[in-house]
Amino acid sequence: MRDLRSVCVYCGSSGRVSDRFKDAARALGGELAANGIALVYGGGRVGLMGLTADASLDGGGQVVGIIPSHIRDMEVDHPGLTELHVVDSMHTRKMMMFDRSDAFVILPGGLGTLDEMFEIITWRQLGIHDKPVVLVNIDGYWDRLLAMIDGMIEAGFAQPAHKDLFKVVAGIDDVVDALRHEPTPVIEPQTKWL
Known part of the structure; x- marks a missing residue:
């Protein structure tokens, strides 16, 4: 069983989404706090990001936000976090989130969430890390993405075992159980193209 001290959450910054996604964000923040797991995230107070952070803080959890200065200048940073780090770029933000986290959870989100998700899964494929990655498929939100990955496999651009680089859960x-029990990847970096 993996020891989890901190989990990075990638999720949407939009508040114009269904309550089912908002409820999931709140539930995740509360679940992390209840398990003594610090939340590492992008530092915003808006959308699912803010809801996850607020729920974790309300549950007595530690919350670490990492936000680029150009986004902070738009006044979307969360003022009540345990730690807020203002950094110089998106690249610095993503690397610091990676360094501060033992695992990754992806909630529904938009283009930024997809960027973060594919980067962290690709890094695992390349052997840069072996940290667990869990995709939360609330109400089938990620079904079309998963079908696209199946299409990549069918077309020969990915291997079936690449789907083992991340775990999909419904709720x-x-x-937390998926994070603690996820196995390491089965594809070694030197064989990924074979």
Whole structure:
């Protein structure tokens, strides 16, 4: 069983989404706090990001936000975090989030969430890390993405075992257990193209 002290959460910054996604964000923040796991995230107070952070703080959890200065200048940073780090770029932000986290959880989100998700999964494929990655498929939100990955496999651009680089769960109740019990990847970097 993996020891989890901190988990990075990637999720949407939009508040114009269904309550089912908002409820999932709140539930995840509360679940992390209840398990004594610090939340590492992008530092915003808006959308699912802010809801996850607020729920974790309300549950007595530690929350570490990492936000680039150009986004902070738009006044979207969260003022009540345990730690808020203002950094010089998105690249610095993503690397610091990676360094501060033992695992990764992806909630529904938009283009930024996809960017973060594919980067962290690709890094695992390349052997840069072996930290667990869990995709939370609330109400089938990620079904089309998963179908696209199946299409990549069918077309020969990925291997079936690449789907083992991340775990898919249907709801928040399954997240912590999935993180603690996820196996390491089965594809070694030197064989990924074979």
